Amino acid sequence: MALPPSLPRRHFEPVTATPRWGPERWERREWTEMWYGVFLWALVSSLFFHVPAGLLALFTLRHHKYGRFMSVSILLMGIVGPITAGILTSAAIAGVYRAAGKEMIPFEALTLGTGQTFCVVVVSFLRILATL
Template sequence: MRPQGWWCPGVVLLEAFTALAFWLGLLGGLGLVRESEAVVAYSTQRDEITYAQVWSTQPLETFSQLWQAIFLWGFFSTLFIHIVSSIIAFLMLRKHKYGRFSAACIIFIGMCTTFVTCAATSAAVGYVLNQAKFVLQPIHAMICGISQTALVIFFSFSRVMPTL
């Protein structure tokens, strides 16, 4: 329970994203949310489960599991970067007659290109891992997805592509 008048934007954003994820069924599709039992505050149960144990209990074996986990991490991490850049663009151009709408273009184009590129690269990585009969832990899928974002940022800001 929170005191009256207390508001933390981080907590509100975390609750909003969690509610959105449950609403879309994203966490349930990844197997991160399982049935739980009610635990009373004065319970004598000694079963303490850490986050690492919960994450490591469900390895990703099939192509759809591999593709979905890598895609979601890559898509939402890249989308986060586009949202931050659109907020910066809106704040910088908020007084411009047409420039304030560039933030919407950044988000729209960022979502479209991110969806297509992350879907293709995640499918390629998932296919290779599936054909190699490689079992991937969810934490490694997170690393693969965020690495996709890091590579996109690297090639966006470097001059490697024009020289090829």
């Protein structure tokens, strides 16, 4: 296709965009995107386990004088745990990915976030059995 002589050539040059992901563009924003993805999955999966456990504890211990407060502690553990420890471990995971020069697909963030929650749940069950 020939260009009309009245229009300059620069208007028809392709625009090159900076890639969103990949080793060409490693900035703080991408580290925060990796960190945020892992952190959100850890928080959501923790709430997925702790909210039903807290509701079950509230339902079964609703008539107990002090036992009903255990449900509040279970719910707080489901929120405070991922906010404190989940922030640090998610930041460490994202830092390792960035230092290795790898990009993180969303499925990896899901796997790593739910893996953190799985480890917390396993340690919690093992601690309770050790006290019996």
